[in-house]
Amino acid sequence: MEVFLLLLVVFSLSFAVYPIQSTTGSHTDVHIVYLGHNNGLSPSLTSRSHLQLLSRVFTKPDEARQAILYSYSCGFSGFAALLNSTQACTLSETEGVISVFRSRTLELHTTRSWDFMGLNLHMQMEQSSQMHLKFGDDVIVGVLDTGVWPESESFRDDPHYGPIPSSWRGTCVKGDSFDPATACNRKLIGARYYLAGIESELGPLNTSDGAEYRSPRDRVGHGTHTASTAVGSVVPNASYFGLGRGAARGGAPMARLAVYKVCWYKDLTGRCSDADILAAFDDALCDGVHVVSASLGSSPPLMPLFATSTEIGAFHAMQRGVVTVFSAGNDGPDASMVQNVSPWGLTVAASTIDRRFPxxxxxxxxxxxxxxxxxxxxxxxxxxxxxxxFTDGTCAFEQLINRTAASGKIVLCFATMGMVSSEGAALAVYAGNGDGVIFADTISRKASQDNFWPTVHVDLHQGTQILYYIRASRKATVHISPSKTVVGKTPAPTVAHFSSRGPSSITPNILKPDVTAPGVNILAAWPPKSSPTVLPLDKRSTNWNFDSGTSMSCPHVSGIAALIKSVHPTWSPAAVKSALMTTAYMYDDTSDVMLAGGTLKAADAFDVGAGHVDPLRALDPGLVYDAGARDHVLFLCSLGYTAVQIRQMVLPGSSLDTSCPGGGAPHAADLNYPAIVLPDLSAPVTVKRTVTNVGANRGAVYRSAVVSPQGTRAEVWPPELAFSPYHGDKASYYVSVTPAKPSRGRFDFGEIVWSDGFHRVRTPLVVRVTNLPDDGVRAAATGDHGSHGATDYLQAAA
Incomplete structure (x- = not known):
């Protein structure tokens, strides 16, 4: 029986190490020999010294060469080899060897993202209450996407489910290859589809030979993937062709699913119409969903908040107590490309998890x-x-020398030559009758990604070494071994390079994205009739697929929002968002964003929002920043809407004041948001925030700690907040921010943290000091407030 580990090293500019499983004889095990730094030697010399050292415990040099698995030879020095206990002991006593230790066998879980965030399946199943597995019960999550594959095990009926929640008023509709009698159950309780808008804009859909389904059935795969990530049932032994094997499940596995198919297969991707999206929002709110998950959007320039279906739908969902979770977009790493920026929606960036496929x-x-x-x-x-x-070295179809140029060969392609993508390179090599691609890209962009044609991703350093080998060889050859799965040996999280960044291009006073969650190589359910890449050339079939994007991080937060709503059903969307943001954690990540000139910057609030979500802490945040109807009325006033217009947008209430205050429009920064962003600080500013104590201790006392953004002085008053059953559970505080030195145009980052000794409530503080003349027109200070968003455009451009 094959039971031991082989250790492999993933070469990158930082040369991190990842263990993977492999085969060997029962008398040996994989050991790591750690030697410290490499004394400034080149990788080749360091690797040679490893072989020399290893040869001391073998009788023949060839045996040492066969035993060594990987040589760690750049950032530090060491190697992994198959050794018996005597050999390992001998090496451990050798001069210069720091340590020798046996490699561990790793436990793998398919939806590793939930384990990575602390929702461990085994822990849940061992608890007598099975607390987390029960979370989500009676909560309905509506997914606006490409539909669902109802036969997936992620959406099967389960005897542990109770009756469908009495609040549910939706339905399952009949359509092509979709019979509600067999498709819907106590898990998948609703399914609708919307075609009028898309067919009016793009013409009739092609439904021949299963090209698309005029029903809620998923042709693209995206909707099935996101739905199972959010609320999928527990499915053991899931994998992608054997990779990432483990138990798959959503964040709220007992929650109910309602599907709204608004995106359709067109031009090898999913296309969505605003008209259809808004119809789905309308139905979802009437159907009785508690959470809306929408992994869709539109790239900048962004329309004003009330000129897009997603923001309108989310605004009305907020008023009905429904949480709406959006993806931030995949237009990173440039600044101000974030989408779905309304304060009433929850916008999610994408980050990595600690799983690789070396x-x-x-x-x-x-x-x-x-x-x-x-x-x-x-x-x-x-x-x-x-x-x-290819004629100029660019791996592109139009540069192909002839249709047999790559016959029987693996081609080394560089992303930097012609700026091609790995998918484009794979298609071009396929067209040349090639057998595969080694694709070299920058360290910040390199990632394992499945293409329909065999593709191995390396960084530019690795690619350059391979190129040198090819040019030095008369007939270069390569042996590529099957991929392995490695968990727990990769620094994570890091924000994904593709994840769209802030600041918001129309509402810069509102921090966007709000949080980040796992969104890289997420394994979830997939329609077997759709290939993993959805390309017609790809004939593979799978029930599970890896996918990456903020579309994958969005349903993670949707699942967590369902957990929170199941525990705190009366919490408003603002309170749920606050719980997620104030308990999120920032991480030191200097490997994600490459700036001009080749320098790296650490992740900041415009990359990850308030930080990476922490599901368990979000269930008990201590304090929350709530926002009621009046708060949003004042925010709409700041955008230039009149009392008459606002009255038409806000649900009527007997005592709701929809008037705008006199003396000028209120400032957008005054919205009771769990972050403070001042994008144009030229003079001292004071901002008010109100927190609500939702912890078990009704008499808690919270004390503040402030980190001022560079170039400013921030003070909080009062520095202490005391709550009691007699004086209420709300308290207000003021933040005064003063420029400490002249500056113009750079954002700096700080924070305000309230703590009662148990809870830690963190609020990002983002400031750009602009107290130097810029020899131009300061558009941010002027503008027609009646333009409903034009002022915000000017502020972003200032």
Whole structure:
């Protein structure tokens, strides 16, 4: 029985180490020999010294070469090898060896993202109350996406489910290959689809031969994937062609699912109409959903908040107590590309988890490099550089020399030559009859990604070494081993390079994104009739698929929101958002964003919002920043809407004041938001915030700690908030921010933290000091407030 680990190293600019499983004889185990730094030696010399050291415990040099698995030879020095206990002991006593230790066997879980965030399946099942597995019961999550594959195990009926919640007023509609009698159950309780808008704009859908379904059935796969990520039932032994094997489940596995198909398969992607989206929002609110998950949006320039279906739908959902969770968009890493920026929606960025898929590349000279891929078969092929297949070296179809130029070969392609994508390179090599691609990209963009044609991802350093080998060889060859799964040996989280960043381009006073959650290589349910890549050339079939994007991080937060609503059913959407934001954690990440000039910057609030979500802490946040109807009335006043217009947008209430205060429009920063952003600070400003004590201790005392953004002085008054059963559970405080030195145009970041000794309530404080003349027109200070968003556009451009 094959039971031991092989250790592999993933070479990157930081050269991190990842263990993976493999085979060997029962008398040996994988050991790591750690030697410290590499004394400034080149990787090749360091690797040679490793072989020399290892040869001391073998009788023949070839045995040492066969035993060594990987040489760690850049950022630090060491190696992994198959050793018996005597050999390991001998090496541990050798001069220069710091330590020798046996590699561990790792426990893998398919939806690793939930374990990574602390919702451990085994912990849940062992608890007598099965607390987390019960969370989400009677909460209905509406997913606006590409539909659902109802036969997936993630949406099966379960005897543990009670009756459908009495608040549910929706339905399952009949359509092509979708019979409500067999498709819907106590898990999948609702399914609708919307076609009028998309067909009016793009013409009739192609439904021939299963190209699309005029029903809630999912053709693209995206909707099935997001729905199972949010609320999928527990499914053991799930995997993607054997990779990432484990138990799959959503964040709220007992929650009910209602599907609203608003996006359709068109031009190899999902297309959505505003008209259809707004119809779905309308139905969802009437159907009785508690959470709306919408992994869709539109790239900047953004329309005013009430000129887009998503923001309108979310505004009315907020008024009905329904939480709306959006994806931030995939237009990163440039600034101000974030989408779905309304304060009543919850916007989610994407980050990584601690799981990788290392893939061993062995060159013909026996040098080994570890890339990342989803390969399941062994490959031994000729290896060529792109210039021998494409006229200018750009791996693009139009540059292909001829249709057999890559026949029987694996082609090394660089993203930096012609700025091609890995998908484009794979298609181009396929067109040239090639067998696969080694794709080199920058360290911040390199990631394992499944293409329909075999593709191994490496960084530019690794790609350059491979290129040198090819040019030094008369007939270069390569052996690519099947990919492995490694968990827990990767620094995480880091914000994904594609994740759209803030500040908001129309409401810069509102921090966006709000939080970040796992969104890279997330494994979830998939329609078997759709290939993993949805390309017609891809003939593979799978029930599970990896996908990346803020579309994947969005349903993670939707699932957590369902957990919170099941525990705190009366909490408003603002309170739920606050719980997620104030308990999120910031992380030191200097590997995500490459700036001009080749420097790296650490993640900040415009990358990750308030930070990475922490589901367990969000269930008990201590304090929340709530926002009622009047709060949003004042925010609408700040956008320039009149009392008459606001009265038409806000649900009528007997005592609700929909008037705008005299003496000028209120400031958007005064909205009771769980973050404070001052994008144009030229003079001292005071901002008010009100918190509500939702902790078990009704007499709690919270004390503040302030970190002022660079170039400012921030003070909080009062510095202490005392609550009691007699004086209420609300308290207000004021934040005064003063420029400490002249500046113009740079955002700096601080925080306000309230703590009672148990809870830690963190509020991001983001400031841009603009107290130097800019020799131009300061558009941010002027503008027609009646333009409903034009002022915010000018502020963002200032």
């Amino acid at each position: 893939t061993v590349i062995t060159l013909g000279n026996n040098a080994s490099i570890v890339g990342e891929s989803f390969l399941v078969k062994d490959m031994k092929k000729r290896l060529v550089e792109s210039s021998s297949v």
